[in-house]
Amino acid sequence: MRVLSSIRTIAVWEMKRSMTTMGRHVLPLAAGLLVLLVLVTAFAAQSGVHMQDGIYNIGIDDPDVARIFAPDNRFTVDLADGPALWANRFAYDIVILHGEVYAADTEKGRAALKSLTRDYEAYVSYIAAGEPDLFAAYPLWVDLQYVKSEIDFVATESGQQVGAPIDTREPPVPSGPVEAVTLPPSTMPISEDELRQRLAETESDHPLSRYTGILSGDTATDRFKTPSELSPPLPFDSVILIFVFIFPLYFTSQFFMMSVMNERVGRAGEALLSAPVRPAAIVAGKALPYFGLMLLIAAAITLLAGAPAGILLPLIPVILFFLANALIIGMAARSFKELSFVSIFFSTLATAYLFFPTVFANTHVISIISPLTLVVLQLQGDGFTAAEYVYSTALFFATSVVLFYAGTVNFREERLFSEKPLTSRFADFVSGGIVRGRPYLSLFLLAGLSIPFVFMVQMMTLVLFFNIPMPLSLILLIVSAAFIEEFAKSAGLYAIVRERPGFLTPKNLIVGACVIGLGFLVGEKLLLLATLAQIAESVFGSALFLSLQVLWMPLLLHITGVLITGGFLLLWGRRAYGPGLITASVVHSLYNLHFILGGLL
Numbered sequence: 001m002r003v004l005s006s007i008r009t010i011a012v013w014e015m016k017r018s019m020t021t022m023g024r025h026v027l028p029l030a031a032g033l034l035v036l037l038v039l040v041t042a043f044a045a046q047s048g049v050h051m052q053d054g055i056y057n058i059g060i061d062d063p064d065v066a067r068i069f070a071p072d073n074r075f076t077v078d079l080a081d082g083p084a085l086w087a088n089r090f091a092y093d094i095v096i097l098h099g100e101v102y103a104a105d106t107e108k109g110r111a112a113l114k115s116l117t118r119d120y121e122a123y124v125s126y127i128a129a130g131e132p133d134l135f136a137a138y139p140l141w142v143d144l145q146y147v148k149s150e151i152d153f154v155a156t157e158s159g160q161q162v163g164a165p166i167d168t169r170e171p172p173v174p175s176g177p178v179e180a181v182t183l184p185p186s187t188m189p190i191s192e193d194e195l196r197q198r199l200a201e202t203e204s205d206h207p208l209s210r211y212t213g214i215l216s217g218d219t220a221t222d223r224f225k226t227p228s229e230l231s232p233p234l235p236f237d238s239v240i241l242i243f244v245f246i247f248p249l250y251f252t253s254q255f256f257m258m259s260v261m262n263e264r265v266g267r268a269g270e271a272l273l274s275a276p277v278r279p280a281a282i283v284a285g286k287a288l289p290y291f292g293l294m295l296l297i298a299a300a301i302t303l304l305a306g307a308p309a310g311i312l313l314p315l316i317p318v319i320l321f322f323l324a325n326a327l328i329i330g331m332a333a334r335s336f337k338e339l340s341f342v343s344i345f346f347s348t349l350a351t352a353y354l355f356f357p358t359v360f361a362n363t364h365v366i367s368i369i370s371p372l373t374l375v376v377l378q379l380q381g382d383g384f385t386a387a388e389y390v391y392s393t394a395l396f397f398a399t400s401v402v403l404f405y406a407g408t409v410n411f412r413e414e415r416l417f418s419e420k421p422l423t424s425r426f427a428d429f430v431s432g433g434i435v436r437g438r439p440y441l442s443l444f445l446l447a448g449l450s451i452p453f454v455f456m457v458q459m460m461t462l463v464l465f466f467n468i469p470m471p472l473s474l475i476l477l478i479v480s481a482a483f484i485e486e487f488a489k490s491a492g493l494y495a496i497v498r499e500r501p502g503f504l505t506p507k508n509l510i511v512g513a514c515v516i517g518l519g520f521l522v523g524e525k526l527l528l529l530a531t532l533a534q535i536a537e538s539v540f541g542s543a544l545f546l547s548l549q550v551l552w553m554p555l556l557l558h559i560t561g562v563l564i565t566g567g568f569l570l571l572w573g574r575r576a577y578g579p580g581l582i583t584a585s586v587v588h589s590l591y592n593l594h595f596i597l598g599g600l601l
Contacts, residue, residue: 011286057075261333290323295319324399329346332425334420338422369391373392409433433446483581506570517559561585564580
């Protein structure tokens with residue numbers, strides 16, 4: 001009860017301090033930006049985004065043709081006679097004379113031609129929809145039933161080939177049993193009038209329908225489309241709406257970061273450190289108001305958008321992740337300039353990790369690595385299961401807990417008010433988790449606790465390399481994954497060498513390498529088997545998390561990597577850490593390449 005009372009007292013004090021120290025300058029600006037975001041969103045919802053208005057100039061000699069393209073705001077249509085248009089043809093991106101289209105041989109001209117083609121196809125569809133016999137105008141209707149890819153990529157672990165045969169000089173010969181497919185019914189399950197009504201409703205009555213489908217319920221006719229209406233089920237509209245959620249949350253976490261930084265720069269935190277309160281209570285009390293404010297903002301946006309309340313569940317680990325990183329960055333940066341650089345770098349990586357996978361929410365299982373994918377599924381009305389929630393949020397919960405623990409352990413005067421460089425401060429944070437009397441146990445725990453960060457960084461590389469053609473993407477992922485793992489395994493050993501150079505002896509190196517390798521393996525396999533089973537079933541997951549069934553081989557690999565890096569440190573000192581890390585990464589990459597590409601070479 002005393003701890004809870006301390007947390008409540010510090011939380012109240014943090015709210016009052018933030019309102020007084022930042023209220024006169026920062027809070028009005030923040031409120032203004034939030035209001036501006038709401039107004040821009042509402043304006044875009046009502047009238048759309050007009051960034052492309054008038055970007056193409058088109059000259060037409062026929063008023064009937066001009067009426068086809070005039071409603072498109074991207075075109076500035078000039079109606080003139082043929083000789084005048086031809087004389088000034090270089091002033092236009094497209095010229096239409098006597099029904100013939102002439103596009104400028106430039107990138108802008110070719111882009112204008114694509115837009116004009118789409119407009120003409122829409123016009124043809126509009127004319128066809130007005131025909132008395134709709135089924136004569138549209139003899140083909142397609143019933144869409146999207147199914148996620150269920151291809152088994154685990155074959156790479158046993159050396160089987162997963163790509164197309166290399167020798168394609170002869171046509172493939174089918175083999176295996178042929179399953180009978182039930183033919184679809186010859187009649188449509190809906191009437192012609194219902195289909196005609198859907199064709200007439202090119203856009204929903206509600207302007208927000210361009211952002212999400214939560215405001216327009218799906219009907220049975222939405223499944224049936226003409227071939228020209230087919231498009232991949234990419235949830236760009238939902239991703240736009242998600243940005244409205246994430247921006248205020250990340251912006252609010254910056255207040256927590258600045259609060260920590262202000263106490264360090266002005267040394268106002270000394271009085272708080274001298275109070276008879278545990279560092280855990282201080283960190284929890286300072287973070288609690290911002291957590292509550294971020295949750296309140298998310299709930300308010302959910303209510304205003306009319307979205308289901310279930311989308312708050314995936315946002316909770318994202319909020320914790322933002323706050324945990326804000327704490328560490330605020331404690332590590334030496335100045336506001338350095339704080340800005342690190343926070344921008346973090347926001348770039350976090351945005352890529354959170355947003356890029358959501359584009360594949362309806363097409364590939366890899367999208368589940370982002371909690372925002374669950375938000376997209378919830379907005380679409382598909383929902384998510386408890387297993388998918390664990391898969392998507394476990395890394396965010398785990399990294400948040402570890403970062404809050406690291407911040408709590410290092411929340412003391414010699415860490416907060418140090419003027420060391422940024423890299424040295426992060427090394428100090430790592431060494432803060434090493435107990436002097438129990439170095440081997442500390443190395444074991446550090447190796448295990450590094451696993452969530454290793455997986456998260458590797459997932460970021462997966463996001464970056466996912467769209468690169470195979471096999472280059474696979475090779476890049478293997479090399480980067482090996483480097484990330486070797487860096488994480490050797491971080492604790494480097495921290496000990498930095499603090500206690502005499503600790504690193506041949507005997508201690510061997511014992512430490514075995515302990516680190518075992519801790520890394522235990523943490524890796526436990527988290528993988530518990531949370532990432534779906535991702536591991538892809539060829540990219542096989543590249544990251546190899547040899548689940550043969551545990552002694554990855555254990556030997558982990559120990560060898562630490563021995564290589566530690567050997568360089570033992571022989572040539574801390575300056576040799578980089579070459580040792582590169583050498584260990586090369587050995588690790590060759591190991592993975594042998595097992596991943598062995599069946600394809």
